Amino acid sequence: MRLTKYFLPVLKEEPKEAEIVSHRLMLRAGMIRQQASGIYSWLPLGYKVLQKVQRIIEEEQNRAGAIELLMPTLQPADLWRESGRYDAYGKEMLRIKDRSDRDLIYGPTNEEMITDIFRSAIKSYKDLPLILYHIQWKFRDEIRPRFGTMRSREFLMKDAYTFDLNQENAVKSYNKMFVSYLRTFYRLGIPAIPMRAETGPIGGDLSHEFIVLAKTGESEVFCHADLLEKNIPSIDLDYDGDLSKIVDDWTSLFAATEDVASEEDLIANVPSDKRISARGIEVGQTFYFADKYSKPMGADVTDSNGKQVSVFCGSYGIGLTRIVPAIIEASHDENGIIWPISVAPFEVILINLRAKDDECSNVCQDIYNKLKKANIDVVYDDRDQGAGAKFATADLIGIPLQLIIGPRGVKSGEAELKIRKSGEKENIPLENAVQKIIDLIVPNRRDKD
RNA sequence: CGGGGUAUAGCUCAGCUUGGUAGAGCACUGGUUUUGGGAACCAGGGGUCGCAUGUUCGAAUCCUGCUGCCCCGACCA
Numbered sequence: 001m002r003l004t005k006y007f008l009p010v011l012k013e014e015p016k017e018a019e020i021v022s023h024r025l026m027l028r029a030g031m032i033r034q035q036a037s038g039i040y041s042w043l044p045l046g047y048k049v050l051q052k053v054q055r056i057i058e059e060e061q062n063r064a065g066a067i068e069l070l071m072p073t074l075q076p077a078d079l080w081r082e083s084g085r086y087d088a089y090g091k092e093m094l095r096i097k098d099r100s101d102r103d104l105i106y107g108p109t110n111e112e113m114i115t116d117i118f119r120s121a122i123k124s125y126k127d128l129p130l131i132l133y134h135i136q137w138k139f140r141d142e143i144r145p146r147f148g149t150m151r152s153r154e155f156l157m158k159d160a161y162t163f164d165l166n167q168e169n170a171v172k173s174y175n176k177m178f179v180s181y182l183r184t185f186y187r188l189g190i191p192a193i194p195m196r197a198e199t200g201p202i203g204g205d206l207s208h209e210f211i212v213l214a215k216t217g218e219s220e221v222f223c224h225a226d227l228l229e230k231n232i233p234s235i236d237l238d239y240d241g242d243l244s245k246i247v248d249d250w251t252s253l254f255a256a257t258e259d260v261a262s263e264e265d266l267i268a269n270v271p272s273d274k275r276i277s278a279r280g281i282e283v284g285q286t287f288y289f290a291d292k293y294s295k296p297m298g299a300d301v302t303d304s305n306g307k308q309v310s311v312f313c314g315s316y317g318i319g320l321t322r323i324v325p326a327i328i329e330a331s332h333d334e335n336g337i338i339w340p341i342s343v344a345p346f347e348v349i350l351i352n353l354r355a356k357d358d359e360c361s362n363v364c365q366d367i368y369n370k371l372k373k374a375n376i377d378v379v380y381d382d383r384d385q386g387a388g389a390k391f392a393t394a395d396l397i398g399i400p401l402q403l404i405i406g407p408r409g410v411k412s413g414e415a416e417l418k419i420r421k422s423g424e425k426e427n428i429p430l431e432n433a434v435q436k437i438i439d440l441i442v443p444n445r446r447d448k449d
Numbered sequence: 450c451g452g453g454g455u456a457u458a459g460c461u462c463a464g465c466u467u468g469g470u471a472g473a474g475c476a477c478u479g480g481u482u483u484u485g486g487g488a489a490c491c492a493g494g495g496g497u498c499g500c501a502u503g504u505u506c507g508a509a510u511c512c513u514g515c516u517g518c519c520c521c522g523a524c525c526a
Contacts, residue, residue, distance in 0.1 A: 012460080014460095016461075017518070138526080142525065144521095144524080151525075282526065321526090353485060356484095386487070387485045388485085388487045392486070409485090
């Protein structure tokens with residue numbers, strides 16, 4: 001992509017409405033635009049990140065055996081009357097009527113609808129286990145939306161639902177989602193720690209929140225420091241094998257949110273040099289809730305004895321529109337965002353310091369073509385602007401690598417390569433630039449390990 | 450929903466106290482000179498002053514009502 005042909009409305013000044021750093025940076029980097037309280041447009045740069053996040057989540061869900069579908073945003077109220085949640089959910093649920101005066105709701109979640117889909121098609125234990133998921137916009141009319149897309153009213157969420165014959169199998173499905181979340185957050189470049197959590201209005205008795213430690217986190221969390229150093233299950237993992245060892249390993253060390261634990265619990269369960277008491281952002285949650293919906297909604301299957309039994313279920317959410325600011329909260333400096341390669345809107349920015357100079361532009365164009373050909377996600381800053389403005393923009397939007405080419409370098413046959421994260425700069429021969437970038441990017445995409 | 454703020458150009462803000470028909474910086478357009486960390490100069494374009502009502506010869510400014518947005522709290526992916 002050439003910057004002269006792109007839509008990147010960066011802001012030089014601090015937007016006054018934004019309090020936390022991720023919100024400020026998303027506005028300044030031209031990623032989002034607020035349309036109403038808690039409702040945002042995703043501008044090209046932000047949308048590109050959101051799509052990369054989505055792709056990683058899909059890959060890891062699929063790998064774990066979950067099957068993607070797509071349910072609508074609008075749902076008939078009757079489904080929610082069946083589960084009893086139409087009245088229970090309160091004003092947070094947006095209720096609307098169509099032209100025939102039928103009650104509809106804009107889905108805040110999809111347990112009812114997925115249960116309806118399940119019961120219409122699945123009648124036998126032989127079709128279990130089943131894991132279905134979708135990625136769709138949700139609406140929760142929060143009393144107070146805040147922090148940009150971190151707590152918005154309209155938000156994009158991945159929600160998966162597991163269906164099993166009995167509790168033992170349901171726990172196996174739970175473990176699949178648990179492990180896939182470990183891998184998902186690893187690939188997204190955010191160290192998320194699974195913590196024991198309250199089950200909330202959805203109900204059930206087995207639940208973890210996946211928490212990113214960040215100063216601006218909304219809740220207080222407590223955990224064992226070794227959880228930050230744990231190994232992530234590899235891409236070769238067999239999801240049909242025994243996952244309980246991995247889950248046990250991760251859940252044996254103390255980790256809990258303020259809803260279910262206190263500082264005293266931390267002190268009682270963790271040696272003093274390993275205690276972490278911090279703020280955290282919840283980026284995902286896993287719930288097991290057994291037959292809470294399947295029973296009232298009649299989602300039964302026939303078991304091997306010919307008996308009708310309600311299926312055992314769980315639901316598993318990841319807020320994609322929250323992931324993006326969470327990554328920024330965890331990875332930025334005073335100059336702007338620092339994207340992990342796996343979700344960066346572009347992997348490298350090619351900075352032409354003298355767009356009006358033919359010689360310089362020819363060199364840039366050649367390198368740009370080669371990078372594209374090598375499937376490197378490159379953006380080419382071919383704008384006719386001062387060097388300072390270009391550097392500032394590159395830092396702000398957080399592209400992991402900056403390849404800087406000016407007339408001076410063209411004469412000496414060198415380009416400057418800057419690593420956004422470390423600030424490290426290195427002069428490299430122009431003819432090695434493309435290969436050097438490939439070597440720095442490709443092994444670090446986290447899509448092969 | 451309670452409490453506190455705020456609303457003037459695309460953005461950040463001044464003007465309001467004391468009413469006289471709207472300004473700066475940045476951004477934008479044209480031009481000239483520049484060019485390795487947010488360039489300089491010249492010339493331009495751009496505003497129903499959140500909305501409505503009232504007071505007044507005259508309202509961005511004063512009164513009243515409403516709305517949006519932000520912050521603090523309870524609620525939440």
